[in-house]
Amino acid sequence: xxxxxxxxxxxxxxxxxxxxxxxxxxxxxxxxxxxxxxxxxxxxxxxxxxxxxxxxxxxxxxxxxxxxxxxxxxxxxxxxxxxxxxxxxxxxxxxxxxxxxxxxxxxxxxxxxxxxxxxxxxxxxxxxxxxxxxxxxxxxxxxxxxxxxxxxxxxxxxxxxxxxxxxxxxxxxxxxxxxxxxxxxxxxxxxxxxxxxxxxxxxxxxxxxxxxxxxxxxxxxxxxxxxxxxxxxxxxxxxxxxxxxxxxxxxxxxxxxxxxxxxxxxxxxxxxxxxxxxxxxxxxxxxxxxxxxxxxxxxxxxxxxxxxxxxxxxxxxxxxxxxxxxxxxxxxxxxxxxxxxxxxxxxxxxxxxxxxxxxxxxxxxxxxxxxxxxxxxxxxxxxxxxxxxxxxxxxxxxxxxxxxxxxxxxxxxxxxxxxxxxxxxxxxxxxxxxxxxxxxxxxxxxxxxxxxxxxxxxxxxxxxxxxxxxxxxxxxxxxxxxxxxxxxxxxxxxxxxxxxxxxxxxxxxxxxxxxxxxxxxxxxxxxxxxxxxxxxxxxxxxxxxxxxxxxxxxxxxxxxxxxxxxxxxxxxxxxxxxxxxxxxxxxxxxxxxxxxxxxxxxxxxxxxxxxxxxxxxxxxxxxxxxxxxxxxxxxxxxxxxxxxxxxxxxxxxxxxxxxxxxxxxxxxxxxxxxxxxxxxxxxxxxxxxxxxxxxxxxxxxxxxxxxxxxxxxxxxxxxxxxxxxxxxxxxxxxxxxxxxxxxxxxxxxxxxxxxxxxxxxxxxxxxxxxxxxxxxxxxxxxxxxxxxxxxxxxxxxxxxxxxxxxxxxxxxxxxxxxxxxxxxxxxxxxxxxx
Amino acid sequence: xxxxxxxxxxxxxxxxxxxxxxxxxxxxxxxxxxxxxxxxxxxxxxxxxxxxxxxxxxxxxxxxxxxxxxxxxxxxxxxxxxxxxxxxxxxxxxxxxxxxxxxxxxxxxxxxxxxxxx
Numbered sequence: 001x002x003x004x005x006x007x008x009x010x011x012x013x014x015x016x017x018x019x020x021x022x023x024x025x026x027x028x029x030x031x032x033x034x035x036x037x038x039x040x041x042x043x044x045x046x047x048x049x050x051x052x053x054x055x056x057x058x059x060x061x062x063x064x065x066x067x068x069x070x071x072x073x074x075x076x077x078x079x080x081x082x083x084x085x086x087x088x089x090x091x092x093x094x095x096x097x098x099x100x101x102x103x104x105x106x107x108x109x110x111x112x113x114x115x116x117x118x119x120x121x122x123x124x125x126x127x128x129x130x131x132x133x134x135x136x137x138x139x140x141x142x143x144x145x146x147x148x149x150x151x152x153x154x155x156x157x158x159x160x161x162x163x164x165x166x167x168x169x170x171x172x173x174x175x176x177x178x179x180x181x182x183x184x185x186x187x188x189x190x191x192x193x194x195x196x197x198x199x200x201x202x203x204x205x206x207x208x209x210x211x212x213x214x215x216x217x218x219x220x221x222x223x224x225x226x227x228x229x230x231x232x233x234x235x236x237x238x239x240x241x242x243x244x245x246x247x248x249x250x251x252x253x254x255x256x257x258x259x260x261x262x263x264x265x266x267x268x269x270x271x272x273x274x275x276x277x278x279x280x281x282x283x284x285x286x287x288x289x290x291x292x293x294x295x296x297x298x299x300x301x302x303x304x305x306x307x308x309x310x311x312x313x314x315x316x317x318x319x320x321x322x323x324x325x326x327x328x329x330x331x332x333x334x335x336x337x338x339x340x341x342x343x344x345x346x347x348x349x350x351x352x353x354x355x356x357x358x359x360x361x362x363x364x365x366x367x368x369x370x371x372x373x374x375x376x377x378x379x380x381x382x383x384x385x386x387x388x389x390x391x392x393x394x395x396x397x398x399x400x401x402x403x404x405x406x407x408x409x410x411x412x413x414x415x416x417x418x419x420x421x422x423x424x425x426x427x428x429x430x431x432x433x434x435x436x437x438x439x440x441x442x443x444x445x446x447x448x449x450x451x452x453x454x455x456x457x458x459x460x461x462x463x464x465x466x467x468x469x470x471x472x473x474x475x476x477x478x479x480x481x482x483x484x485x486x487x488x489x490x491x492x493x494x495x496x497x498x499x500x501x502x503x504x505x506x507x508x509x510x511x512x513x514x515x516x517x518x519x520x521x522x523x524x525x526x527x528x529x530x531x532x533x534x535x536x537x538x539x540x541x542x543x544x545x546x547x548x549x550x551x552x553x554x555x556x557x558x559x560x561x562x563x564x565x566x567x568x569x570x571x572x573x574x575x576x577x578x579x580x581x582x583x584x585x586x587x588x589x590x591x592x593x594x595x596x597x598x599x600x601x602x603x604x605x606x607x608x609x610x611x612x613x614x615x616x617x618x619x620x621x622x623x624x625x626x627x628x629x630x631x632x633x634x635x636x637x638x639x640x641x642x643x644x645x646x647x648x649x650x651x652x653x654x655x656x657x658x659x660x661x662x663x664x665x666x667x668x669x670x671x672x673x674x675x676x677x678x679x680x681x682x683x684x685x686x687x688x689x690x691x692x693x694x695x696x697x698x699x700x701x702x703x704x705x706x707x708x709x710x711x712x713x714x715x716x717x718x719x720x721x722x723x724x725x726x727x728x729x730x731x732x733x734x735x736x737x738x739x740x741x742x743x744x745x746x747x748x749x750x751x752x753x754x755x756x757x758x759x760x761x762x763x764x765x766x767x768x769x770x771x772x773x774x775x776x777x778x779x780x781x782x783x784x785x786x787x788x789x790x791x792x793x794x795x796x797x798x799x800x801x802x803x804x805x806x807x808x809x810x811x812x813x814x815x816x817x818x819x820x821x822x823x824x825x826x827x828x829x830x831x832x833x834x
Numbered sequence: 835x836x837x838x839x840x841x842x843x844x845x846x847x848x849x850x851x852x853x854x855x856x857x858x859x860x861x862x863x864x865x866x867x868x869x870x871x872x873x874x875x876x877x878x879x880x881x882x883x884x885x886x887x888x889x890x891x892x893x894x895x896x897x898x899x900x901x902x903x904x905x906x907x908x909x910x911x912x913x914x915x916x917x918x919x920x921x922x923x924x925x926x927x928x929x930x931x932x933x934x935x936x937x938x939x940x941x942x943x944x945x946x947x948x949x950x951x952x
Contacts, residue, residue: 448903448919451929458916458930488904510857510876520876522901523912523919546858550897550914558914562894809863810853819868819893834890
C-alpha cells in the first residue's frame, strides 16, 4: 500500500449507533473512505423517541441527519440495500442489490430485531412489532378500525408501545406480561405495583403472570388465549417481548457468537476476525447485550478511537436509567435488585402520591449500592453520583429519599441548602459561596451593596430575589434578626403595607410615602406600591405614571435599543383571520418584527415610543385590547384545542380559557401570572407549569396551582379535583386574591407557596375549606377589581394629553429617537446588539 | 465665585416646565445631544443628566424612576434596563463603580426649563 492510500471503512447498518460511529470517526479528522449500507429505506433516525411519532413528530423530525450530511462528508450511502454475504478471505462484501465492495475494516452495526415468540396465530393480520417507522405507519392505519389493543410484554419498550396505542386513540389498551412484574429489568416488585397503579389511573390495564398460548381469529386477530385457557378479545396486538441481536450475517460468515446469539467482541469491539468490529445491540460483550443507546454510542467511540490509533477500551457500561414513562418518572441505578442479606435496604412507599423509593446500602451503612425510584425521580442524579463516586453516606441515609425532616422548612431554606458552588447569577458567574461570604465577611446586607461587591444581579437581574433570600438566609444563620421589609424607605413587608394602605383608604404613592415611609422613595418601593394600589383599587395606572416601572409607564415592553414591543390580548390563543390580518397590516406599516410568543399570542417588536399610540389606535379600532405583557399582571391563559375539535378532548378548554383570561385581564399582582387550560390528561396546554392550571377530567376540572416554568421549573400542585366550572372560578378568585394580598414583591406563586408555612395543605385549607373565614371577602375584592377593569390603551388613545407622554423628545415631538437602529435578519429586523 | 461661574454659563431654553412629569423625567434634544431632565417635585428640585446609560449604551435614563438613597437622601435615577442607579447630583453610579454619567446645570424661570452644556 502506498502512503496515499485511503482505507475503506464499511459500515453495515444505518441506525443510531451506525450513524454515531460515522460522526465520531469524522470528528477525529483522519482520512478514510466511509461506505454505509442500510437495510431500511430511510437515513438513520432516533428510535429512542419513536413513540413521539404518535404525538405528532414526523419521520423527518426524528431523523438524525439528512442525506446532504452524508454527501457533505463524502460518505457513500446505500439505503434499502442489506448485505447478504461477507467474504473474509478477500475482505469483500456482497449486497442484496448486487454491489461488491472491498473493505479494510468492517463495522457491523446491524442492531436488533424484536423477538417474536412462536405462538400459534402470530402471523395473523393485526399483529405488529414495534421497531421501525414502517411498523408505526402500519399500526396507525390499522388502529383506525380498532377499539381494543394489547401489548405483549411489560418491559420498557412494551410500555412505550402501550403509550403509542393510547395516543392512537384506542378505547382500551392492555398490557400482558409473562413475568410477575412490570419492567423486570429495571424495577422491583413494589415499584412495579406502584407503577401499575399509576398506569391504571391513565387507563392502561396491566395483566401480570400471563402466558399467551394462542392468537385467536380467522385472518385477523380477534383475541388472545392464555395458558389457563381463559381468553380476552382484542382487535390488535403489538409484540414487545424483548430484542434479538441481528447476528445472521455474522453467523453465516463464521464469526464467533454467544450461546444465545450476539456477536462476541473484545474490549476493542473486535469480533473473532480482527478486521471486523461489532457495535450496538448486535454486540455481545462479556456475556451481555447492551440494549440502550448510550453504551452503543460508547462502543462507536471505542472503534473510532481504535481506527485512529487512540487507546480506548470498553469496560462495560452503567445501565442506570431514568425516564418518564407515560408521565410517570421511573429510575433505577447501580444494583437495584441486590437484597438482604447481601445488603441493607431502605424503602419508602406513598401510595397516596404514587411514590416508591428504595435504596440498597452496604452492611456498615457507609456506601450506596443502588436503588429504584418510581413516581418521583428527582434525587436520581444525586443518588447515581453517590453510587458511582462511592461517596460516604450521611448518618441518616433515609434523608436521601425522604428529604430532611423535622418541622416545616424555614423560609428560604431551599436556597440555603444549595451547595456553595451553585451558580446563582449566571450573567456574572457569581456562586452562592461568594454571596454568602460577602454577607459574612464584608457585612453586605442589601441588594445594592451586593451588586457593587460581587456584581451579582447586575446582568439580567433575574437572580435578584434569590440573592435577597441568600442575604437574609445567611444573616439568619448567623443569628441576626431580619425583618422582611420592602426597601430602605418602608419599614414594612408588602403584606403589612397593603393592609395599611387598604385600612387607611390611600390612593396615591406620595401619600403612602408621607404616611408610612421616609426619604423620597426608589425604584424598588415605587413599583411595589404601584402594584399594591392597582391590586386594591384597579385605577388607571397612568394617573401615577412616574411611579411605574418603564414598561408600565409606557404600556409596552422596553427592548434592546430602547424600542418597545406590543402584545395585544388574544384570549386563549383564539383569533379570527380578520384580526390576524390587522396585526399583519400594523406590523408592516410600522416596520415591526413579529413573533409568536410562548403564551399563544403575537408579539410585535421594534416600535418607537412615538409610534405606540398610533399603533394602538389601529389595534383598538379593530377590537384589540391591551395584553398587559408589560405588567406584573395576568398574561395569558394558554389552551389546547379541546373538545370542539380534538378527538380526545373531554371539555371545551378553549372557551373556558377565554372566559378565565377575560375575567382576570388587567389584574395587577406581585408578579406576572400565567394560566392554562387543557381539555384532557394529555395536557397539551402545559397547564401544570403555570401559576394556575386547569385540566379536564371525566367529572369536571382538576385545578392545579403554583406551577412555574422559568429558571427553577416547578410543577403545579393539585388544589381541588373534579370540580365544576363555577367552583373552579370561585377557588381561583380566592387563590389569586390571597396571593395578591400576601406575597412579597416580585414573588411568583411557586416561590410564594414554597415560603408559606404549612405549604400546600395550608393553602388548600384557606382556599377550599375557608379555614380563615375570608373566602367571601376575597371573592368580593376580586369582584370589585373585575368590575373596575378598563383597557389602558383604549384610555390612552382617547386622550390627547396622555398620547403626548409617548414622545421621545418633549421639545421635538415629531422626532423619533435617532439612536435607534436595526439589523436585518431572516426577512425581518432585529435590534442592533449591545 | 460660584455665582460668577453660573452667570457665565450659556443657558439654553429646552422646554416648558410642565412638559416634564412630576417626580419623573423626560428627554430633550439640545443640538445633537440627548439630555434627560428630571422634575423632582417632591423636593422642589430639578436635575439634568446625559440620557445615555453607560452600562449598555442605551438612550433611556430619562425614562427611569427617580428616588433617594441613604440617610443623606442622595437623589438618584435608576436605568429602566438593569436598574443601575446614578446620583443626580454627582453623576456617580451607586451600584457599580465603573460607570459615571454627565450632569448639567439646570434652572427653571417663568415656567421654562434651561440647561447649560458647558
